[in-house]
Amino acid sequence: MVLRTAYTSVPVTTLATGAEVRVPxxxxxxxxxxxxxxxxxxxxxxxEQVGTEILYRVLAEVDAAQMKGRLLVVPVAxxxxxxxxxxxxxxxxxxxxxxxxxxxxxxxxxxLAEVLVGHVLxxxxxxxxxxxxxAYATVDYxxxxxAEDLSRAFGSPVLFRPPGGYGYGGSTASYTVGRGVxxxxxxxxxxxxxxxxxxxxxxxxxxxxxREIGMIPGEPAPAPRQTVLRTLLTMRPRAGGxxxxxxxxxxxxxxxxxVLGRTLSPYSFEExxxxxxxxxxxxxxxxxxxxxxxxxxxxxxxxxxLSTAETT
Ligand SMILES: [Zn+2]
Numbered sequence: 586m587v588l589r590t591a592y593t594s595v596p597v598t599t600l601a602t603g604a605e606v607r608v609p610x611x612x613x614x615x616x617x618x619x620x621x622x623x624x625x626x627x628x629x630x631x632x633e634q635v636g637t638e639i640l641y642r643v644l645a646e647v648d649a650a651q652m653k654g655r656l657l658v659v660p661v662a663x664x665x666x667x668x669x670x671x672x673x674x675x676x677x678x679x680x681x682x683x684x685x686x687x688x689x690x691x692x693x694x695x696x697l698a699e700v701l702v703g704h705v706l707x708x709x710x711x712x713x714x715x716x717x718x719x720a721y722a723t724v725d726y727x728x729x730x731x732a733e734d735l736s737r738a739f740g741s742p743v744l745f746r747p748p749g750g751y752g753y754g755g756s757t758a759s760y761t762v763g764r765g766v767x768x769x770x771x772x773x774x775x776x777x778x779x780x781x782x783x784x785x786x787x788x789x790x791x792x793x794x795x796r797e798i799g800m801i802p803g804e805p806a807p808a809p810r811q812t813v814l815r816t817l818l819t820m821r822p823r824a825g826g827x828x829x830x831x832x833x834x835x836x837x838x839x840x841x842x843x844v845l846g847r848t849l850s851p852y853s854f855e856e857x858x859x860x861x862x863x864x865x866x867x868x869x870x871x872x873x874x875x876x877x878x879x880x881x882x883x884x885x886x887x888x889x890x891l892s893t894a895e896t897t
Contacts, residue, residue: 593610635774635787639784639788673694677694714769728747729744816893826857
């Protein structure tokens with residue numbers, strides 16, 4: 586597919602190897618009139634690569650002749666982490682999505698954040714950021730940041746209303762929310778499984794949001810029945826090893842105490858840890874679909890508390 590976008594890449598710095606690091610930016614200018622600038626980013630975390638494919642297909646399918654306003658699309662926000670398939674930047678081990686707005690006096694990751702702010706995030710009227718479960722985990726929910734209508738319009742069945750109002754300090758979303766930019770953080774797909782369905786949902790979700798804000802014609806597809814979680818527990822392993830999942834379905838209700846997976850030593854095959862559904866009842870939000878290596882402190886499972894959830 587040949588994309589008809591204006592592509593530029595902005596220099597960040599030069600590494601000791603001599604390799605230049607650049608931030609990729611695609612711009613699409615709508616030909617149907619003036620309108621807002623919508624920013625789309627992926628791979629703030631380099632092991633969440635499905636977002637990059639979602640943005641590729643959005644650019645391949647968007648019809649600029651029918652579009653108002655402008656798209657600014659960053660398919661890989663952290664090229665070093667993308668190349669290494671790591672959550673954090675391998676050069677300095679910082680988490681790009683915790684250092685915004687960054688700054689030239691900081692580590693490499695802070696310098697990268699500063700470029701993303703200057704060339705993309707400071708120019709937006711609306712913002713959607715794609716995350717995923719990483720190399721081994723699969724996830725399916727949206728944060729409600731400061732634009733519940735847009736988060737709902739994306740069309741995912743499960744949303745999370747963070748108790749503090751919005752998500753993580755130092756994230757791109759904290760920067761745009763701080764500027765009053767309606768912001769949606771998507772957590773979708775990931776893991777060592779076929780991503781086709783997640784890619785399609787991501788593309789559909791972006792176009793639904795673009796309809797909702799009047800950038801493309803048509804009515805957004807009606808959202809499915811949606812569950813809004815108010816408690817979402819990240820279960821981090823205490824032991825590393827070889828995780829054998831037992832519950833592999835996402836966005837399903839399971840009784841409290843249900844075994845989600847077991848970690849074995851890959852050496853002695855001793856059982857090291859058992860993950861059990863913590864709430865009565867529990868909703869699976871991030872799971873491991875396939876047996877995989879797991880480390881202490883990883884995102885093992887994310888489980889929602891259905892007893893305190895809102896449904897519509
Ligand atoms: Zn992420």
